[in-house]
Amino acid sequence: NAGVTQTPKFQVLKTGQSMTLQCAQDMNHEYMSWYRQDPGMGLRLIHYSVGAGITDQGEVPNGYNVSRSTTEDFPLRLLSAAPSQTSVYFCASSYYGGQPQHFGDGTRLSIL
Amino acid sequence: TQLLEQSPQFLSIQEGENLTVYCNSSSVFSSLQWYRQEPGEGPVLLVTVVTGGEVKKLKRLTFQFGDARKDSSLHITAAQPGDTGLYLCAGAGMDSSYKLIFGSGTRLLVRP
Numbered sequence: 110n111a112g113v114t115q116t117p118k119f120q121v122l123k124t125g126q127s128m129t130l131q132c133a134q135d136m137n138h139e140y141m142s143w144y145r146q147d148p149g150m151g152l153r154l155i156h157y158s159v160g161a162g163i164t165d166q167g168e169v170p171n172g173y174n175v176s177r178s179t180t181e182d183f184p185l186r187l188l189s190a191a192p193s194q195t196s197v198y199f200c201a202s203s204y205y206g207g208q209p210q211h212f213g214d215g216t217r218l219s220i221l
Numbered sequence: 222t223q224l225l226e227q228s229p230q231f232l233s234i235q236e237g238e239n240l241t242v243y244c245n246s247s248s249v250f251s252s253l254q255w256y257r258q259e260p261g262e263g264p265v266l267l268v269t270v271v272t273g274g275e276v277k278k279l280k281r282l283t284f285q286f287g288d289a290r291k292d293s294s295l296h297i298t299a300a301q302p303g304d305t306g307l308y309l310c311a312g313a314g315m316d317s318s319y320k321l322i323f324g325s326g327t328r329l330l331v332r333p
Contacts, residue, residue, distance in 0.1 A: 113263075144323075149230065151309060152264070152323040167320065199263050207319025209254055210311075212263025 111135050115200050115213035122190045122220045130185040130216050132200030140206045141183040142167070143175065145196040146215075152199065158183055159206055190220045224248070225312050227324030234300055235332050242295040242327045244310035251313045253286055253293045254321070258307040300331045 116131045134141065142157035144167075154167030158177040172194060174186040183202075187194060197217050201210035225246045234240055244253065252271045256264035268277050270286035270293060277284045281304075283296040297304055310324040 140319075142321075149325060151227070151325040152311075154320060154322075157320060201263070205319065207251060207313035207321065209266040209269055210264075210321065212265070214261070214263050 113200055113202055113211050113213035115198075115216050117216060118214065119217050120219070122187075122218070124190060124192060124220060126190050128187055128190065130187075130198055130200075130218070132183045132185065132213060133181050134183075134200075134202040134211070135181065136202060136211065137180060138202035138204055138211070139180065140204065140208070141177065141200065141202045142210070143173070143183070143185045144199045144201065145169065145194075146199060147196050155185065155198075157206070192220050194218065195220045225310060225322055225324040227310055227327055229327060230325065231328045231330075233330040233332065236301055237299050240297050240300060240329070242297075242308055242310075242329075243292070244294065244312075244324050245292045246312060247291065248312070249290050249315060250322075251290075251315050251319070253290070254311045254313070255284055255293070255295055256309045256311065258309060258326075264307075264309055297329075300329075302331045302333050305329055305331050 113134045139160045143155040144152040153169050156175040158164045164175050197215045199215045200213045228243045254269045255267045258264040268284045273288045273290045275286045281298045285294050308327045311321045
């Protein structure tokens with residue numbers, strides 16, 4: 110059972126480049142979310158989805174887009190990368206919102 | 222905006238000592254979750270507390286949810302080097318989105 114799979118594990122971008130962080134889960138979870146983790150700041154919610162076709166903003170949504178065309182996948186897009194977006198990004202899922210989250214192993218993103 | 226304050230931010234203790242980590246907020250949560258995170262991995266759920274005043278034990282770890290459901294604590298008895306890691310609390314909001322709000326984390330180092 111794979112759980113939550115995130116790709117890539119590491120990525121280096123130049124300022125202004127765009128990219129998509131992939132997240133897939135095989136547990137048939139309705140709720141999926143993206144967090145960023147910065148030193149001393151815990152996890153901050155970027156975007157979340159309560160089901161296919163439904164997304165909403167979290168605490169820090171600016172500079173990121175998401176879509177949820179299937180139950181399994183929830184990609185996160187950086188439209189024009191900025192150094193302030195250097196962080197570790199985690200995708201998580203659960204059956205419903207507020208329930209314990211299953212996390213992927215993260216994507217470590219550096220923007221130069 | 223709901224906030225969760227976690228203290229202390231960093232704790233370095235000798236094997237065999239006891240410790241307590243606190244998670245406080247001015248907001249009421251429907252539930253409170255505790256996670257532990259190892260380097261290079263995503264957070265893993267330790268426990269969920271739901272009822273005000275609830276106490277849960279997981280081997281040498283004791284979790285308590287405040288009577289008013291605004292705060293929680295994690296107590297570790299006779300800490301071992303294997304307890305080393307980042308401990309995160311997360312509160313589920315009372316609104317319909319059930320978003321999780323994370324504390325900033327407590328980094329625990331247990332020295333042999």
